[in-house]
Amino acid sequence: MANLRIKLVKSLNGRLDKHIATAKSLGLTKIGKETVQPDNAQTRGKIAKIGYLLQVTEEE
Numbered sequence: 001m002a003n004l005r006i007k008l009v010k011s012l013n014g015r016l017d018k019h020i021a022t023a024k025s026l027g028l029t030k031i032g033k034e035t036v037q038p039d040n041a042q043t044r045g046k047i048a049k050i051g052y053l054l055q056v057t058e059e060e
Helices: 016-025 041-053
Strands: 005-009 034-038 054-060
Touching: 005 041, 016 041, 034 041
Parallel strands: none
Antiparallel strands: 005 034, 005 054
C-alpha cells in the first residue's frame, strides 16, 4: 500500500477555521513540518480541501 508524504508549505495564519482543523488532523502545525499518511479516500479528501497549503509526494 502506498503512502503520501505531506508537507505544509504555507502558513495557517488567517485561514478558515475548517482549513486549520484539517491541517491539524493531518498532523501539520508549522510550516515545513512533514507527515506520512496512507493513500486512501479520507487523506485524498483532506488534501483536496487544503491542497493550496501543501506539497504532496508519493512514497512506496
